[in-house]
Structure formats: C-alpha cells, structure tokens
Amino acid sequence: MSDCLNIPCSYSKIEIGSLMESSLINFIDTHYKESRIIIIVDENTHDFCLEQLINVSSQFEAAEIILLPPGEENxxxxxCFQVWEAFSEYNFSRKDLVINLGGGVVTDMGGFIASLFKRGIDFIHIPTSLLGMVDASIGGKTGIDLGSYKNQLGTFIHPKAIYIDPSFLETLPAKEVIYGYAEMLKHALIRDVKHWEEIKFIKNDVDLTTPEILIKSIQIKASIIEEDPQEGGLRKILNFGHTIGHGIEGFFLQSTSLAHGHCVALGMCAEAFLSKEKGLLSQSEYMDIENCIRRSFHFISLDATEIEGIIELIQQDKKNSANAINCSLLQGIGNCIYDQKISNQEIGNALFHLNLLASSIN
Ligand SMILES: NC(=O)c1ccc[n+]([C@@H]2O[C@H](COP(=O)([O-])OP(=O)(O)OC[C@H]3O[C@@H](n4cnc5c(N)ncnc54)[C@H](O)[C@@H]3O)[C@@H](O)[C@H]2O)c1
Known part of the structure; x- marks a missing residue:
C-alpha cells in the first residue's frame, strides 16, 4: 500500500507524495510488466529530476531517455517529428509506456507525441514544475503550438496515472514557482473564495509549495474535470484568463517569449476588468484581484500595434464559435461563468487598461 494521497478521479490515477513511497512501481509491474519504458525529459529535468526517478527503481536504468530542448518555443x-522518428528507430510498440517527466511543456508535448504514435501509446505524467503539478498534468489535454497559435494541435487523452512529488520543486527556479501561482490563483478565483482568501497574500515561493496548498489547487482542477472531461460546458471555466492570456503569449511567442503563467496572470487581470465593466464583478472585488496580481507579476507596456496584433490572434482562439469571441468571466470571486460573448472593442479596452497599469506601476 502506498502512503501517498489519492485524489478521486475516474480518468487517471492521481497520487501526491514522495515518489519513493508511491505506488508507481507497483502500477508499472501490474500493467506494464512486458513493456519497454520511454522517459521523456527536457534538458533541465534531465539534469535536475531524472536521477530522483531512477533512484526509485533500477528498472528505470534500462529505459530509453528522450531529451527535448526546453521552453515553449520548442x-x-x-x-515531435524528431521524437516520432526516434520512437520508430527504437521500434517502440503500442504496448510500451511513455513517462513524461517535466513541466507543462514536457507533459503537453510528451502526451501529444504518445497519443498519436501508432494510434496511441499509454503514458504517465510525473510533473516537476508547480504549474505542471497543479494544472498542466491534470485533465488530459495534450498539445503543441502552431506558429503564434497556442495549443492549436492537440488531443484529449488522459494519462494513465499522474504522480505528483512536491520534492521536485526544490530545484525549480523561484520565478517558475510564481508562474505556477498564476494557475493556483485561477483555480481559487473560479471556484473557491475561501481558498482565494488563503492564498491571495502569499508572496514567498516556498509558502506556495506546501502540500496543503498544492492539494487544494489540484482538487479544484480534478473536480472540474470529473464533472466535464471533454469541455462540453463547465470545464470552460478553467479558461478564465486564457482568452486574453493566450493572445498575449502567442503574440510574443516568436520574439521575447513571455512565460505561460505570466501571461495567464495578465489575462486574468484583463478578464477580471472585463467582468467588472460588464457589471458582473464589483469594483472592490476587481481591485482585490488587480492588487494581488500586481504584488507578484510584472505588467508589460503594449503599444497600439501590439494590441491590434493580440486581438487578431484572439479571434482565432479555439474557444470561439460562429465568429463570436467566447470568454469565461467572473460573476463574483469564486464563481465563474462561461460562453460570455466579448467584442474586439471590449478586449481592446481591457488591453489598454493593462497598458495603463504598466505605465503607472513599473
Ligand atoms: N494541458 C493543460 O491542461 C495545460 C494547462 C496549463 C498549462 N499548460 C501548458 O504548460 C506549459 C507551461 O508549463 P510550465 O510553466 O511548467 O513550463 P515548462 O515546462 O517550460 O517549465 C518551466 C521551466 O522549468 C524547468 N523545470 C521544470 N521542472 C524543473 C525542476 N524540478 N527543476 C528545475 N527546472 C525545472 C523547465 O525545464 C523549464 O525551463 C505551457 O505550454 C502551457 O500551455 C497546459
């Protein structure tokens, strides 16, 4: 029996706790005894995390290691082509098992690669960044970017299991912890006002990685996925901050490349502003959110051309339908509503507001 905490989820096994104490080896022995194991890492998780996984069992010493270049730009x-070619050279079969060991980029891309090779190889996620632990590894969305369009190619395939060991966070740079904080704030804002009150003043990256806080955030995401695994409705609330956030991220992807968590934080501020402008959120609730985001994230200046470019990208967003831009907005803190139509003009106003904040703060 494992000493780790199991989070109820009918799509993937989710376990939190020390990998050494976890059911990982038992799970592999039960389901993948005859399989070859492929471990996908990026250069950083190769250097900082792989040894910890190999220490769990000598059977990982025989695994094939696939090394990815790090970062969203990759x-x-x-x-993916290069990895599929390597999979073919190694003659991997559908009975083999992929383990994605890394942040959201490795789990998104490793899941995508595994889900398409020979019509799908089973995979397990072992997230190593805070953002990966509380968000990217959970929910079965795999994907890659296409030019400036975020996650334009992807599949909905759940990992067979997700093993979350917070000790991996010991080597994660502090700024990456803060990017994960953005998605934790999102979970609180869309679903749990009490959790929002608990985490809104946290500034210290160490305090963000305590097991209780991680578990609460993971439970919020897992419970939403449980109710709506394929994003037919409710799951869309997880996109709060992402309509404008993805627009900003995509626009700068080919140049300065802003981190996903950073863009989500800016997107949440902009979409909370929109919620207030539409009379869904009170002025004081909006200021609570703006102040929280200002305490941890840097606001960027956006000129008129950049704002136009971001709006153009948002028009291509996957969440849109029949030429309308669909957005998830806050109807009070802890309550999010989805499929809210927003106009180009409204997005422009929210982006101008972000720009105003950048000039008044930075
Ligand atoms: N599938 C989903 O539901 C979902 C949800 C949210 C975000 N995402 C995606 O997740 C990605 C962002 O994830 P991220 O913030 O983890 O980025 P990331 O994977 O690029 O990781 C951030 C950096 O930290 C390094 N790193 C990771 N773990 C480390 C460790 N333990 N020690 C030292 N360095 C470590 C990585 O190599 C990288 O340089 C985006 O592509 C985003 O679109 C997906």
Missing part, C-alpha cells in the same frame, strides 16, 4: 511539430 513545443512545436518539428520537435
């Missing part, structure tokens, strides 16, 4: 089809 979450692209060209890298």
């Amino acid at each position: 979450k692209v089809l060209e890298v």
Whole structure:
C-alpha cells in the first residue's frame, strides 16, 4: 500500500507524495510488466529530476531517455517529428509506456507525441514544475503550438496515472514557482473564495509549495474535470484568463517569449476588468484581484500595434464559435461563468487598461 494521497478521479490515477513511497512501481509491474519504458525529459529535468526517478527503481536504468530542448518555443511539430522518428528507430510498440517527466511543456508535448504514435501509446505524467503539478498534468489535454497559435494541435487523452512529488520543486527556479501561482490563483478565483482568501497574500515561493496548498489547487482542477472531461460546458471555466492570456503569449511567442503563467496572470487581470465593466464583478472585488496580481507579476507596456496584433490572434482562439469571441468571466470571486460573448472593442479596452497599469506601476 502506498502512503501517498489519492485524489478521486475516474480518468487517471492521481497520487501526491514522495515518489519513493508511491505506488508507481507497483502500477508499472501490474500493467506494464512486458513493456519497454520511454522517459521523456527536457534538458533541465534531465539534469535536475531524472536521477530522483531512477533512484526509485533500477528498472528505470534500462529505459530509453528522450531529451527535448526546453521552453515553449520548442513545443512545436518539428520537435515531435524528431521524437516520432526516434520512437520508430527504437521500434517502440503500442504496448510500451511513455513517462513524461517535466513541466507543462514536457507533459503537453510528451502526451501529444504518445497519443498519436501508432494510434496511441499509454503514458504517465510525473510533473516537476508547480504549474505542471497543479494544472498542466491534470485533465488530459495534450498539445503543441502552431506558429503564434497556442495549443492549436492537440488531443484529449488522459494519462494513465499522474504522480505528483512536491520534492521536485526544490530545484525549480523561484520565478517558475510564481508562474505556477498564476494557475493556483485561477483555480481559487473560479471556484473557491475561501481558498482565494488563503492564498491571495502569499508572496514567498516556498509558502506556495506546501502540500496543503498544492492539494487544494489540484482538487479544484480534478473536480472540474470529473464533472466535464471533454469541455462540453463547465470545464470552460478553467479558461478564465486564457482568452486574453493566450493572445498575449502567442503574440510574443516568436520574439521575447513571455512565460505561460505570466501571461495567464495578465489575462486574468484583463478578464477580471472585463467582468467588472460588464457589471458582473464589483469594483472592490476587481481591485482585490488587480492588487494581488500586481504584488507578484510584472505588467508589460503594449503599444497600439501590439494590441491590434493580440486581438487578431484572439479571434482565432479555439474557444470561439460562429465568429463570436467566447470568454469565461467572473460573476463574483469564486464563481465563474462561461460562453460570455466579448467584442474586439471590449478586449481592446481591457488591453489598454493593462497598458495603463504598466505605465503607472513599473
Ligand atoms: N494541458 C493543460 O491542461 C495545460 C494547462 C496549463 C498549462 N499548460 C501548458 O504548460 C506549459 C507551461 O508549463 P510550465 O510553466 O511548467 O513550463 P515548462 O515546462 O517550460 O517549465 C518551466 C521551466 O522549468 C524547468 N523545470 C521544470 N521542472 C524543473 C525542476 N524540478 N527543476 C528545475 N527546472 C525545472 C523547465 O525545464 C523549464 O525551463 C505551457 O505550454 C502551457 O500551455 C497546459
């Protein structure tokens, strides 16, 4: 029996706790005894996390290691091609098992690669970044970017299991912890006002990685996925901050490349502003959110051309329907509503507001 905490989820086994104490080996022995194991890492998780996994069992010493270049700019089809070619050279079969060991880029792209090779190889996620632990590894969305369009190619395939060991966070740079904080704030804002009150003043990256806080955030995401695994309705609330956030991220992807968590934080501020402008959120609730985001995230200046470019990208967002831009907005803190139509003009106003904040703060 494992000493780790199991989070109820009918799509993937989710276990939190020390990998050494976890059911990982038992799970592999039960389901993948005859399989070859392929471990996908990026250069950083190769250096900082792989040894910890190999220490769990000598059977990982025989695994094939696939090394990806790190960063969002490498979450692209060209890298997938190279990995699929390597899979073919190694003659991997559908009975083999992929283990994705890394942040959201590795789990998104490793899941995508595994889900398509020979019509799908089973995979397990072992997230190593805070953002990966509380968000990216959970929910079965795999994907890669296409030019400036975020996650434009992807599949909905759940990992067979997700093993979350917070000790991996010991080597994660502090700024990456803060990017994970953005998605934790999102979970609180869309679903749990009490959790929002608990985490809104946290500034210290160490305090963000305590097991209780991680578990609460993971439970919020897992419970939403449980109710709506394929994003037919409710799951869309997880996109709060992402309509404008993905627009900003995609726009800068080919140049300065802003981190996903950073863009989500800016997107949440902009979409909370929109919620207030539409009379869904009170002025004081909006200020509570703006102040929280200002305490941890840097606001960027956006000129008129950049704002126009971001709006153009948002028009291509996957969440849109029949030429309308669909957004998830807050109807009070802890309550999110989805499929809210927003106009180009409204997005422009929210982006101008972000720009105003950048000039008044930075
Ligand atoms: N599938 C989903 O539901 C979902 C949800 C949210 C975000 N995402 C995706 O997740 C990605 C962002 O994830 P991220 O913030 O983890 O980025 P990331 O994977 O790029 O990781 C951030 C950096 O930290 C390094 N790193 C990771 N773990 C480490 C460790 N333990 N020690 C030292 N360095 C470590 C990585 O190599 C990288 O340089 C985006 O592509 C986003 O689109 C997906």
